[in-house]
Amino acid sequence: MTRDFVGYGAEPPHAQWPGEARVAVNFVINFEEGSELSYPAGDAVSETGLIESASTDAGNRRDLAAESMFEYGSRVGWWRLHRIFTGFNLPVTLFACARALEANPPAAAAIAATDWDICGHGYRWIKHYELDESAERDQIARAVALIRQTTGKPTEGWYCRYAPSENTRNLVALHGGFLYDSDAYNDELPYWVRVSDTPHLVCDAIFDSGVQIGLKRALTTKLDLVDATEGLKEGVLNDVGSITEATRPGWEPAACPSRQRETLAPEEPAQGTRVSGPRLREQICRRSR
Secondary structure, rough: OOOOOOOOOOOOOOOOOOOOOOOOEEEEEOOOOOOOOOOOOOOOOOOOOOOOOOOOOOOOOOOOOHHHHHHHHHHHHHHHHHHHHHHHHOEEEEEEOOHHHOOOOOHHHHHOOOOOOOOOOOOOOOHHOOHHHHHHHHHHOOOHHHHEEEEEEEEEEEEEOOOOOOHHHHHHHOOOOOOOOOOOOOOOEEEEEOOOOOEEEEEOOOOOOOOOOEEEEOOOOHHHHHHHOOOOOOOEHHHHEEEHHHOOOOOOOOOOOOOOOOOOOOOOOOOOOOOOOHHHHHHHHOOOO
């Protein structure tokens, strides 16, 4: 993969959001519980990421605390977020792991009943950069098939846990059926690249918009949702992300210090139009092909 240090440069394109809106917001929910590393899944190790305390796993036994913390996300956190976003009638993009959907049929059915779109977050919540090309190709294909089986929905985007491999983007493009991938952190606007001489859309997973929930604090009420939008920026695609296992009131992960929130005080309230995540991404990229 060739690195690009220039991007849009000094004059990024005007987004021209639907309805002449000044601010574009993409709400994201990570749905991972049941797909993480665990002894019951045959991994001989317990997951240590996104838990509320230092892991007790000694390498030869189950970490029942970690397993329980992930279960909180599917049993409680998911439904809290579902109530908030359906209550506001807001569209959501789900960063969903296929095995997590399989492990929670009621949640999968609730997702099927919405107009929310799904960005594949893996067959399981594992590190794709540790996979060889054949294994990763199989993981992507199995994820797409199981997401369709559990929700009836297509997998419209792709986003690996933390980082892709050098093969991921090519495999996603070759598999077909995806509108974009989010395996990048290098811009505030979607952009096009060429994969095997075919245009491919990249929509960054934006962590620095000042509104990432879960890596800093819990989204537990409708007031938290309103407060979270204080840091939105004009002219870029703002991702407001929430992680289901991180919705416990007062939650902050071990060894994960909060970052300074960046705020923008608009002169007047932003206008809004309800548009799904993939449509929003396509909107900004039509003029940048």
